[in-house]
Amino acid sequence: MKLYIETLGCAMNMRDSEHMISELKKQGYTSVTDDAKEADLILINTCSVREKPERKLFSEIGQFARLKKQGAKIGICGCTASHMGEEIIKRAPSVNFVLGARNISKISEIIHKDKAVEVAIDYDDSTYVFDTARNTGIKALLNISIGCDKKCAYCIVPHTRGKEISIPLDLILSEADKLAKNGVKELMLLGQNVNNYGVRFSLPHSRIDFTGLLKELSKIEGIERIRFTSPHPLHMDDAFLEEFASNPKVCKSIHMPLQSGSTRILKSMRRGYSKEWYLNRVAKLKSLVPDVGIGTDIIVGFPTESEEDFADTIDVLEQVGFDTVYSFVYSPRPHTESFGWGEEGSVPKEVASYRLTYLQDKHKEILRQKAKNEIGKIHRVLIENVRTGEVVFSEGRSDNGKLIKIPNKALNIGDILEIQITQSDGGSLIGDMLQ
Known part of the structure; x- marks a missing residue:
């Protein structure tokens, strides 16, 4: 039998999908297909963090229900499944089962129980x-x-x-x-x-x-x-x-979620640390590993965020010089504390959108300068991808997380090689093997 699985969201969901695939092989689903039309089982591994997850989920369920072959099952898994539970089947009768993010090990059982719902968040x-x-x-x-x-x-x-x-x-x-x-x-x-x-x-x-x-x-x-x-x-x-x-x-690369550079907003977010603590940890880290790669997450437009609060976020952005930034406009999620605040203290959408664009443009400037500073440096790179054909290149990541392309070379995937940066293309790095 064939399995089609769509994985949304974080690396945790990707790993959950890997676990479900390995478990379902024991149930006869020995082939994973990219074509939902030929699948005997269609799984959507959902994410609650992305914007408007419920609306998008039911739209996708409708699409799969129309194209699936006769007798094929549809299962909804992951975080949206966890907090919606039985409501999914009530709103979408074409769904055969619902499996929460905390219940992945039950996949082999639930596929045999039509309309089953397993979403207990205290399951271990x-x-x-x-x-x-x-x-x-x-x-x-x-x-x-x-x-x-x-x-x-x-x-x-x-x-x-x-x-x-x-x-x-x-x-x-x-x-x-x-x-x-x-x-x-x-x-x-x-x-x-x-x-x-x-x-x-x-x-x-x-x-x-x-x-x-x-x-x-x-x-x-x-x-x-x-x-x-x-x-x-x-x-x-x-x-x-x-x-x-x-x-x-x-x-020597690390993801340090900042969320906001304002101590006042961090307190409102219940993050448990201050701007000063965050910068202290970065300073300690850079004193130990000067070339450390640092990534982060930032939310702009969190309720009551003022221009001064946003300026604090930009200050941290510039002081740290992040290598990667995942940035978003605040979006309320059900079952969260801030969702209960309603419109209280909300930041106008146009203001939040402007701040997001400003932050992203500022980060692009930082990346362009950082990329120029890399020219001439040598990195140990794990080769992860090789493309052949008209355009030949290899690429991989350095120890400190930089993605580096090596043009005109078809190298061995899995090799760790010393690569010298020869040029930057915007924020991207291009290098060549040391002779």
């Missing part, structure tokens, strides 16, 4: 051992925790993924070892607050934190690079930053 599958997919390539995602204990005013994730539980160390190391034996060289560790690992386990477990986990994972033969997302600025203590800097297998 942290000790469930999913099959390891073969032929994963040189990079792989690896969950180290599920759920989130934070209470950010704008975020629906705690309502869709439940309380934070860490996956036992032995399961993580076993999975990482299997991946290494399958040819994986780079791991991306996943958790809603990845550097809060060890805060809670389902079963009795020896004490360990994220710093300790990084040390253990770096001992695995074959794993050459370790990345992770997303760490919370609140949990970036000196021990963690020092391990990040000194461990040769830990890549």
Whole structure:
């Protein structure tokens, strides 16, 4: 049988989709197709963070219901499934089952139960051992925790993924070892607050934190690079930053969600840190790793955000010089604290849109200058993609997260090579192998 799966949203959803694919293979869905018309099972792995997720979901369900072949099933999974539950089937009778983000390990059961709904956010599958997919390539995602204990005013994730539980160390190391034996060289560790690992386990477990986990994972033969997302600025203590800097297998790029540069707005967001704390952690990081690559998330137009608050955000943007910025206009989400505020303190749409454009243009300027400064520098690059044909090039990422293109070379995927930057194209980097 054939499976079609559409994955929306974050890396956590991508990993959940990988788990569902591996589980469904045991149920006879041995082929994943890109054509929904020929699928026996259509899955939409949903995201609640994107704008207007419910409207888009029901539009997609309607499209799949019209094109699916006779007898094919439709399943809705993920975060939107978690908070809508039975309402999805009531509004879209063509849906055969609904599976929440915290219930992924139940996929093999639920496909046999028409109109079933499994969305409990207190369900614990942290000790469930999913099959390891073969032929994963040189990079792989690896969950180290599920759920989130934070209470950010704008975020629906705690309502869709439940309380934070860490996956036992032995399961993580076993999975990482299997991946290494399958040819994986780079791991991306996943958790809603990845550097809060060890805060809670389902079963009795020896004490360990994220710093300790990084040390253990770096001992695995074959794993050459370790990345992770997303760490919370609140949990970036000196021990963690020092391990990040000194461990040769830990890549020197880090995603540090800022959300706002205003201490007042950060307090309203319930982020737990101030502008000063954030900048202090960045300064410590740069003192240890001068060429560290730093990415972030920024929300503009959060309720009551003033021009002064926005100016604080631009100040942090300029001081840090982020390598990547995912920026959005604030959009209220159901089941969040800020959703209950209604229109109170809302920022006019045209003001928020202007601020977003201003921020993005400012960041483009920063990237152009940073790219010029890279010319002549040498990076160790993991080759991830090779294109042949009329246009031949290879590309990969440096240790500190920079995407570098090597034109006119068909290199070996998986090789780690020293590449010297020869030119910049806007914010992009172009390089060549050292002779």
